[in-house]
Amino acid sequence: MNRAKTTNLLFQLTTFGAAILIVILIVGMLLTLLHESWPAVRRFGFFDFLLGRRWNYADNLYGAFRPLAGTVISTALALAAAVPVALGTALFLTELCPHRLRGIIGAAIELLAAIPSIIYGMWGLFALAPFLENHFQPLAAAGPGRLPLIGSFFQSQYAGGVNLFTASMVLAIMILPFITSITREAFKQVPPILKESSYGVGATRWETIWQVVLPCTKSTVAGGVIIAMGRALGETMAVAYVIGNRHGALDSIFSPYSTITSVMANEFNEAAGLQMSSLFTLALMLLAANFLVLSLAKYLLRPRI
Amino acid sequence: MDLMTVDKLNFFYGRHQALKSVNLPIRKNAITSLIGPSGCGKTTLLRCFNRMHDLYPGNRYEGRISLRDQNILSGDIDLISLRSRLGMVFQKPTPFPMSVFDNIAYGLRLRKVKNKNALAERVEKALKQAALWDEVKDRLGDNAAGLSGGQQQRLVIARTLAVEPEVILFDESTSALDPISTQKIEELMVELKKEVTIVAVTHNMQQAARVSDYTALMYLGELMEYGDTKSIFTRPKHKMTEEYVSGRFG
Ligand SMILES: Nc1ncnc2c1ncn2[C@@H]1O[C@H](COP(=O)(O)OP(=O)(O)OP(=O)(O)O)[C@@H](O)[C@H]1O
Ligand SMILES: [Mg+2]
Numbered sequence: 001m002n003r004a005k006t007t008n009l010l011f012q013l014t015t016f017g018a019a020i021l022i023v024i025l026i027v028g029m030l031l032t033l034l035h036e037s038w039p040a041v042r043r044f045g046f047f048d049f050l051l052g053r054r055w056n057y058a059d060n061l062y063g064a065f066r067p068l069a070g071t072v073i074s075t076a077l078a079l080a081a082a083v084p085v086a087l088g089t090a091l092f093l094t095e096l097c098p099h100r101l102r103g104i105i106g107a108a109i110e111l112l113a114a115i116p117s118i119i120y121g122m123w124g125l126f127a128l129a130p131f132l133e134n135h136f137q138p139l140a141a142a143g144p145g146r147l148p149l150i151g152s153f154f155q156s157q158y159a160g161g162v163n164l165f166t167a168s169m170v171l172a173i174m175i176l177p178f179i180t181s182i183t184r185e186a187f188k189q190v191p192p193i194l195k196e197s198s199y200g201v202g203a204t205r206w207e208t209i210w211q212v213v214l215p216c217t218k219s220t221v222a223g224g225v226i227i228a229m230g231r232a233l234g235e236t237m238a239v240a241y242v243i244g245n246r247h248g249a250l251d252s253i254f255s256p257y258s259t260i261t262s263v264m265a266n267e268f269n270e271a272a273g274l275q276m277s278s279l280f281t282l283a284l285m286l287l288a289a290n291f292l293v294l295s296l297a298k299y300l301l302r303p304r305i
Numbered sequence: 306m307d308l309m310t311v312d313k314l315n316f317f318y319g320r321h322q323a324l325k326s327v328n329l330p331i332r333k334n335a336i337t338s339l340i341g342p343s344g345c346g347k348t349t350l351l352r353c354f355n356r357m358h359d360l361y362p363g364n365r366y367e368g369r370i371s372l373r374d375q376n377i378l379s380g381d382i383d384l385i386s387l388r389s390r391l392g393m394v395f396q397k398p399t400p401f402p403m404s405v406f407d408n409i410a411y412g413l414r415l416r417k418v419k420n421k422n423a424l425a426e427r428v429e430k431a432l433k434q435a436a437l438w439d440e441v442k443d444r445l446g447d448n449a450a451g452l453s454g455g456q457q458q459r460l461v462i463a464r465t466l467a468v469e470p471e472v473i474l475f476d477e478s479t480s481a482l483d484p485i486s487t488q489k490i491e492e493l494m495v496e497l498k499k500e501v502t503i504v505a506v507t508h509n510m511q512q513a514a515r516v517s518d519y520t521a522l523m524y525l526g527e528l529m530e531y532g533d534t535k536s537i538f539t540r541p542k543h544k545m546t547e548e549y550v551s552g553r554f555g
Pocket of ligand 2: 347348349476
């Protein structure tokens with residue numbers, strides 16, 4: 001064998017090894033999760049665990065319902081707050097913004113994406129939580145808080161501003177740059193002559209954006225929103241700082257609550273036995289949810305010719 | 306009769322002057338073609354007519370373009386209504402991401418035509434004018450992206466016609482089409498000039514000779530020669546015009 005052949009073979013083997021390593025890691029991780037979660041699933045049954053509304057160390061009974069609800073609600077609130085702002089920003093940057101300002105705002109958005117999540121958590125705890133408690137919660141209590149039946153969901157019984165709503169808003173700020181940059185790219189791809197055709201039959205800028213730009217980009221925008229959703233589902237440190245980690249029933253969006261990730265971050269250190277196994281089952285659920293969400297995003301963002 | 310007159314028009318992309326003192330009449334119910342080598346300013350001139358340049362910063366006009374004695378370059382012109390008086394068809398078809406029907410109804414709905422029957426009537430009329438009705442009448446609800454390139458281009462023409470423009474501006478609108486589709490659009494242009502005035506940019510000398518009544522040759526941002534098509538092609542005044550129309554130049 002000559003030297004060229006040897007190096008070639010060596011190169012093939014190392015790259016193949018690297019690729020195989022990734023597969024082994026994923027399979028290994030999945031096996032660990034399955035193995036560790038088995039005791040809890042065997043003890044409670046999968047569906048009883050999924051829908052169980054207790055998380056009780058004294059009786060050693062665990063169910064995923066409340067943290068799961070916390071994850072779903074905080075993600076939904078975060079998306080509800082972030083999507084309009086992100087779309088507005090992206091539209092402003094592509095369609096309306098003067099050139100000079102565009103660079104500054106664009107850089108600010110990229111910076112927002114570069115901030116580590118623990119910093120969001122600290123800022124959320126020390127700045128956003130008191131701000132929302134003092135300025136937003138009274139408004140909510142005076143507005144939707146007066147409604148019959150659902151009013152109490154907007155009243156706060158806990159002081160400190162550490163609650164499900166604050167966690168959702170921190171999440172919203174964290175996912176904002178992702179949605180903004182993906183949708184901005186999508187808006188940039190709309191051919192100018194398509195927009196000009198709309199102006200050409202007498203449309204205003206707003207009508208053109210609403211009826212041509214948005215429909216053209218809807219699947220990319222949806223893909224961006226879903227990627228952001230995946231991030232919000234899995235975000236841990238920032239949420240653990242500001243959600244309050246309470247296992248009680250959800251009586252208000254301004255009450256402390258928990259999410260899958262906050263429970264895992266808070267209890268993993270001291271957990272053992274069935275509690276530990278239950279945490280692993282939560283982890284497995286999170287993984288499954290994230291996998292589904294990312295597949296959906298991949299499908300929506302698939303390259304099209 | 307002249308529907309439009311271009312009078313000492315200068316146009317600037319920022320500092321770059323793309324049109325230099327252009328004078329040109331546009332005759333009513335006729336086809337005027339704009340020809341000239343690449344980069345000479347044909348598209349730029351066409352886009353002055355419906356003030357499309359105003360969408361982008363830094364562009365500037367000097368001089369005058371009159372449409373029925375109104376200076377459309379003046380600052381107080383309502384651009385939204387001006388643009389629907391001068392419809393535009395681009396090089397590539399630009400169907401909107403919606404059904405065939407909704408594409409045609411687009412401009413009408415913007416004008417608050419809400420009545421279903423009125424809308425359906427005007428969509429049908431526009432599609433018939435654009436010689437597309439027979440091909441799409443059974444698939445009005447289908448997405449317009451499913452039509453062929455030639456059909457899409459006629460769809461765009463129909464969409465423009467639906468809002469009853471006075472002028473239609475064509476910018477190399479057949480250059481991306483096959484010969485049969487091109488021929489259909491050419492026949493359509495000749496048919497349409499009974500009702501509208503047409504200005505068409507083309508690189509295809511045969512097309513200019515076949516369909517247009519008047520021809521303007523541009524060169525480096527200036528208007529070199531203008532006249533009725535026959536004399537431009539048979540007895541041009543300038544040597545350059547002769548070389549250009551006979552294909553020896555550009
Ligand atoms: N958006 C723009 N900004 C700056 N300069 C431009 C812009 N568009 C065109 N130009 C310049 O203006 C001149 C005229 O361009 P225009 O597009 O009108 O030419 P054209 O005759 O339509 O050419 P073609 O036959 O290739 O389409 C060219 O020198 C071109 O580089
Ligand atoms: Mg051009």
